[in-house]
Every structure is written in structure tokens, then in C-alpha cells.
Amino acid sequence: MFLSSLRLVDFRNFKELEVSFSKGINIFYGDNAQGKTNLLESIFFLSNLRSEKAVREHQLIMHNKPLAYIKGIFNTGSGPVEREIILYSDRKKVVKEGGEQKSRWSDLCEDLSAVFFSPDDLNLIKGSPSLRRKYLDYLIYQLKPVYMKYLHTYYRVVSQRNVLLKSIKKNPSLSDSIELWDVQLCDAGSRILEERLKLIEVVNDYMRKLFNGFCGENPVLNVKYISSVSIESRDTIKRDFLKALKQEREKDISRAFTANGPHRDDVIFLLDGHDARFFGSQGQQRLLALCLKKVQAGILAREKGEFPIMLLDDVMSELDSSKRKLILGNTDSQVFITTTDLSFIPQDMKLKSKLFKVKDGSLEW
Ligand SMILES: Nc1ncnc2c1ncn2[C@@H]1O[C@H](COP(=O)(O)OP(=O)(O)OP(=O)(O)O)[C@@H](O)[C@H]1O
Ligand SMILES: [Mg+2]
Incomplete structure (x- = not known):
């Protein structure tokens, strides 16, 4: 799959743009603050219908303009797909395909996807657990869109249970009602856990091959899901989760907070058994972050049968030639690269x- 043309109107600092791309490698070069990242962002947004960088979608609209327009033609294995997005400053965005407005996401072409590589990816290894949960959740969602509903349900139940915990703290006679919420939390949470545990096995497999293919047999990499609930096996998730909630109930009430569940979990990268976050070298941490993104692209390609577009924002300067090969080798992806200096x-x-x-x-x- 590749993006053959792009049109932008009032998207960030692009007033008007009409451009065709190569199905191979495209390079955006120029000084700082000219719009290189904005271009990658527009391609990411068009492919994935969410922003990698903007906190709110209306930030994508050029300052003081009422709307932004993005249109692209993608060539997929099953024919061309013309997708348009109109972003409004004061109402919901409109997404069209083939000129027709689509109100349900399930009506949209599922083959389009992009993976964003940026120097900030290092945070996937060094940053907070929420970034690693987000990585897993987003990849599961890309493979199985209904997962987003599971997540919303789960997070809603967590926040409602937290409200109840606060009330119980003030008024202990309400404590009977917690049972009901625990069952709901378990139902919603075990779906999340199941999907994440399934994915982590695949990620671990891919990561080990890539990482060890790159730096030899040593150190041995292991990617592990660290659950705040102690889980015996994938078949006993629900039972184990409910047990943990019961055990922690009194503590949860006193801290007025649900301390166990997939919203508290993490992923760790073990190098010869030692957490790369604390013991890995800078180079190893960078390599792990790159591998994670490459693995995301690899899994998407395998599951969807289409290579996702790869967007490499400012990462060339920090890659030696072997790492470049690691990212760009073994792929039929269309690639967009930004750089301030073509000599990189x-x-x-x-x-x-x-x-x-x-x-x-x-x-x-
Ligand atoms: N909504 C917006 N409306 C107008 N301009 C914007 C908007 N959002 C960002 N910009 C401007 O777009 C310009 C280009 O930003 P961008 O991040 O794409 O630069 P860049 O070429 O990637 O630079 P660098 O090499 O420093 O990363 C910046 O000057 C920024 O202020
Ligand atoms: Mg930039």
C-alpha cells in the first residue's frame, strides 16, 4: 500500500499543497520550523485517523482558520482508495472515502496504516509505563478496531469504581455495592489482559529475532508483560483478577483508588534478565525503541497483508548504516524521511x- 498523492488546505503551516509521491522513498529536507514534521503528521493522520503529536485535533488546523482539509489517494492491493478528512474547529471531523461520507469507522478501508518513527521513541523504553501500554493498545486496535470499545468500557468502569471507593470511604454503609463493580471491572479488564498477553507473545518473538539478528546472540532479549494482577495462565485471567480485587478491596477503599488491573500494568525489556530501562546502555535502549517500531510495522504487514507507510521523523542523523538497514531492510513499505541536512x-x-x-x-x- 502506498500514498500516491496528497492535498492539504490550511493544515498547520500549509496553506495549500498538491503533491505526488514515489512509491519508494520520499525525502523532505529543509531548515527547522519549515513544515517537515507537519507533512508526516498529515500523512499519519490521513492513514490512521488520529494524530501522533497533537493533543487535540483542532490544533492541526492552521491558526485562525475555520477548517483544515486533507485528501490522499492510496494504492492498495485491492485498488485505489481516495480518503478525505475535513477538520472543523467547532465540530466533529468528517471522513470521506470515494467521495462518500462515512459515519462508522467499520465502513472505512482497514488496509491503510502508517508507523511513526521519532527520536522521542526512546521514551517507549525509558519513559512511563503508560507509553508502553499505549503502544500495545494502539497496535491491538490497529489489528482489531473493536478493541477501542473494550478499552473505553474498561476505563469508564475504573473511574466509576474509583468514585464509589471515595464515597465508601466517607460512608462505609455503601460498601456492598462494590461487588457489582468488581464483576464489571473483571469482565472488561480480562478482555484487555487477554489481548495484551496474546500480542506480547508475538512482540517478544519478533523483537528477539530483530534485536539478536542485529547484535548477535548476546545479550538475550526477553519482552515481558508485567501485570499488577498475578495471573496463573491465560485461561484463568478472570478468576485471578477477581481474586486480586477482593484481596485488595480494603486497601483500595482506604486509598480511594483501584490499584490493580490493566490500567496499572507495564512491559519490560530484559537483557540477559536485567531490565533495559535501568541497566541497558543508551545504544541498546535506542535499538530496542527502533525495534519496537519496526516490529509494529512487521506485525501490521503480516496481519493486514499490506506494508504500512513508514514515517521517519529526524531519525536518520542518529542511525549508523547497520541500523538504517534494520529499519529499511526487509520491507516493501513506502517511506517518508525528514532531515535538516541531506548529507545525513x-x-x-x-x-x-x-x-x-x-x-x-x-x-x-
Ligand atoms: N496550527 C498551526 N497553524 C499554523 N502554523 C503552525 C501550526 N502548528 C504548527 N505550526 C508551525 O509550523 C511550523 C513548522 O513546524 P514543523 O514541526 O513541521 O517544522 P519542522 O520542519 O519539522 O522543523 P524541525 O526541523 O525543527 O523539526 C512551525 O513554525 C510551527 O509553529
Ligand atoms: Mg520536525
Whole structure:
């Protein structure tokens, strides 16, 4: 799958843009603050219908404009897909495919996807557990869109249970009603746990192959899901979760907070048994972060039968040639790369690429 053309109107600092891309490598180069990342963001947003960077979608609209328009034509294995998004500052976005407005996400083409590589990915290894949960959750969602509903349900139940815990603390006679919420929490939470545990096995497999393929047999990598609930096996999730909630109930009431469940879990990367977050070298941590993104692309390609678009924001300068091979090798993905300096891009790659100069919200090629 690849994006053959893109049109932007009032998207961030792009007033108006109409451009065609190569199905191979495309390079956006230019000084700081010209719009390189914004371009990648528009491609990510169009493919995945969510923003990688913006906290709120209306931030994508050019300052003081009422709306932004993004249109792209994707070539997929089953034919061309024309997708348009109109973002409004004061109401919900409109998504169209083939000129027709789609109100349900399930009516949209599921083959389109992009993976965003950025220097911030290091936070996937070094940052807070919520980033690693988000990585897993987003990948599961990309493979199985209904998962987003499971997540919403779960997080709603957690917050309602927390409200109840606060009330019980003030008025202990309410404590009988917690039982009901525990069952609901378990139902919703065990679906999340099941999906995450299933995915982590695949991620572990892929990661080990990539990581050890890159740096030899040593150190041995193990990617592990660390659950705040002690789980015996994938078949006993519900039972184990309910047991943990019961055990922790008094403590939960006194802290007025649900301390166990998938909203508190984490993923760790063990190098010869030692947590890479605390014991890995900078280089190993960077490599793990790259591998994680590459694994995301690999799993998407395998499950969807289409290679996702790869968006590499400013990562070339920090990659030596072997790491470049790790990311770009073994893939038929269309690639978009940004750089401030074309000399960071190896000559042979430049020769194969379509080059675009980005200057103050416009492109020259
Ligand atoms: N909603 C918006 N409306 C107008 N301009 C915006 C909006 N959001 C961001 N910008 C501007 O877009 C410009 C380009 O941002 P972008 O992050 O794409 O730069 P870049 O070329 O990637 O630079 P760098 O090399 O520093 O990463 C910035 O000057 C930023 O202020
Ligand atoms: Mg940038």
C-alpha cells in the first residue's frame, strides 16, 4: 500500500499543497520550523485517523482558520482508495472515502496504516509505563478496531469504581455495592489482559529475532508483560483478577483508588534478565525503541497483508548504516524521511529517492 498523492488546505503551516509521491522513498529536507514534521503528521493522520503529536485535533488546523482539509489517494492491493478528512474547529471531523461520507469507522478501508518513527521513541523504553501500554493498545486496535470499545468500557468502569471507593470511604454503609463493580471491572479488564498477553507473545518473538539478528546472540532479549494482577495462565485471567480485587478491596477503599488491573500494568525489556530501562546502555535502549517500531510495522504487514507507510521523523542523523538497514531492510513499505541536512542521507539512498525541499509551508521538487 502506498500514498500516491496528497492535498492539504490550511493544515498547520500549509496553506495549500498538491503533491505526488514515489512509491519508494520520499525525502523532505529543509531548515527547522519549515513544515517537515507537519507533512508526516498529515500523512499519519490521513492513514490512521488520529494524530501522533497533537493533543487535540483542532490544533492541526492552521491558526485562525475555520477548517483544515486533507485528501490522499492510496494504492492498495485491492485498488485505489481516495480518503478525505475535513477538520472543523467547532465540530466533529468528517471522513470521506470515494467521495462518500462515512459515519462508522467499520465502513472505512482497514488496509491503510502508517508507523511513526521519532527520536522521542526512546521514551517507549525509558519513559512511563503508560507509553508502553499505549503502544500495545494502539497496535491491538490497529489489528482489531473493536478493541477501542473494550478499552473505553474498561476505563469508564475504573473511574466509576474509583468514585464509589471515595464515597465508601466517607460512608462505609455503601460498601456492598462494590461487588457489582468488581464483576464489571473483571469482565472488561480480562478482555484487555487477554489481548495484551496474546500480542506480547508475538512482540517478544519478533523483537528477539530483530534485536539478536542485529547484535548477535548476546545479550538475550526477553519482552515481558508485567501485570499488577498475578495471573496463573491465560485461561484463568478472570478468576485471578477477581481474586486480586477482593484481596485488595480494603486497601483500595482506604486509598480511594483501584490499584490493580490493566490500567496499572507495564512491559519490560530484559537483557540477559536485567531490565533495559535501568541497566541497558543508551545504544541498546535506542535499538530496542527502533525495534519496537519496526516490529509494529512487521506485525501490521503480516496481519493486514499490506506494508504500512513508514514515517521517519529526524531519525536518520542518529542511525549508523547497520541500523538504517534494520529499519529499511526487509520491507516493501513506502517511506517518508525528514532531515535538516541531506548529507545525513547516504548517497545510494538519495539516488533512489524523490527529494522535496520544504520551505515555509510549501514544497519544491
Ligand atoms: N496550527 C498551526 N497553524 C499554523 N502554523 C503552525 C501550526 N502548528 C504548527 N505550526 C508551525 O509550523 C511550523 C513548522 O513546524 P514543523 O514541526 O513541521 O517544522 P519542522 O520542519 O519539522 O522543523 P524541525 O526541523 O525543527 O523539526 C512551525 O513554525 C510551527 O509553529
Ligand atoms: Mg520536525
